[in-house]
Amino acid sequence: MKKLFALILTLAMVLSLAACGGKKEEQKPAEGDAQTSGEPTKMTLILRGGTYGEVIKAALPAFEKEHNVTCEVLDLSFDDLHTKIALNAPNPKGEYDLCMVDGSWMAEFTANNVLANLSEMGYSFDDDIIPATTDICMVDGDIYLAPYFGNVTVMLYNKQLIADAGYAPEDIDTFADLKDIAEKTNAAGKKGFLIRGGSGDNIVSDFIPHLLVHGGWVVDENNQPTVNTPEFKAAFQNYIDLYKLGDTMDKDDIVAAIDNGDAALGQGWPGWYVPTADSNANYTVIPTKLDDNDTPKNTSMYGVWTIGVCENSPNKELALELLKYLMDPEVQLASIDGGGVPCRYSCLLNEDVLAKYPHLETVCSALETGVYRPVIEEWAEFTNILGMEMDAVIQGTKDMDTGLADAQAALEALLA
Secondary structure (H helix, E strand, C coil), X not given: CHHHHHHHHHHHHHHHHHHCCCCHHHCCCCCCCCCCCCCCEEEEEEEECCHHHHHHHHHHHHHHHHHCEEEEEEEECHHHHHHHHHHHCCCCCCCCCEEEEEHHHHHHHHHCCCECCCCCCCCCCCCCECHHHHHHHXXXXXXXXXXXXXXXXXXXXXXXXXHHCCCCHHHCCEHHHHHHHHHHHHHCCCEEEEEECCCHHHHHHHHXXXXXXXXXXXXXXXXXXXXXXXXXXXXXXXXXXXXXCCEEECHHHHHHHHHCCCEEEEEECHHHCCCCCCCCEEEECCCCECCCCCCCCCCCEECCEEEEEECCCCCHHHHHHHHHHHCCHHHHHHHHXXXXXXXXXXXXXXXXXXXXXXXXXXHHHHHHCCEXXXXXXXXXXXXXXXXXXXXXXXXXXCCHHHHHHHHHHHHHHHHC
């Protein structure tokens, strides 16, 4: 009987040790710790396609080696990225660890518990990050996102065509200057000013600097639509006047047309084009005044691509370590040669960087005074409605009064 009892006791101890994970030295490293042996941890990153995601992919090998992880990267279009992150959020255990987020999704994502609270996880911003770029990253003082890629609207120009119109880049400081260049270029048989089409969000984003310089905005202080207003109409009419001196194109065609000398001007983003001393095109800060008698306004619109940790990440602490690594000043400095645009003073104003990429001083100035899109959950649908009505006016299938009245009514119903 004693032997039987001893056998049962021994078996119970073995089973207990197995249930508890065995000996201490055989336990897996704590989540987020560097793993130096064994099978690598698999992490999944869901990123915006193009330069925005490419600079992150270029930085991953060092992190993977240090932490014994393998990173699978999904790089997607704007709409697909939004959809996949949103659909993944309700799952108790998510598919993604680190995500790239457009600022316009912030209200929706925080309302639906998509993002981990980085402040509660111990993350904070340092003083080197341009302060205005962090506004969209916080809710009630808590950090949910970090500003990774400093996308902000700039004015693309062809060097020769603006010179032919009698301008140097530093002379372009009003919207009246833009129209003068566009008129002269159009009269010479080339496209004066290009506007962006392709989707509601593209149209609205492209138009917003024109609205801002007229003192208008798309919503009021209560986030109710303000598109059927005198300011909006004046801005839209000037926008259409510029379009008539040029054309509407998608982003790749805009860049190509300005770079090859077919067009003089168009709004763009730093992620579209990296000018050099020898390139045909460059960019400057979007003018802040309508004319010489106007008072300056903030007219650059943020499209900052941020990074965050998914709330249901299967590797949450490790994802935070990756976010910290990607936001490190040295890692961000290295990203510039790959087309990266950090939101850090030390990177954008670095003497060696500016000697090679002088346009980044322009980007830094624009990032200091940019304007974020409204933080409303319905922003994606808002831009679809407004952009569709604006496109109808641009294409001439509706007059302006009808198009903006229809947009106002539809947006009021959306936000009711």
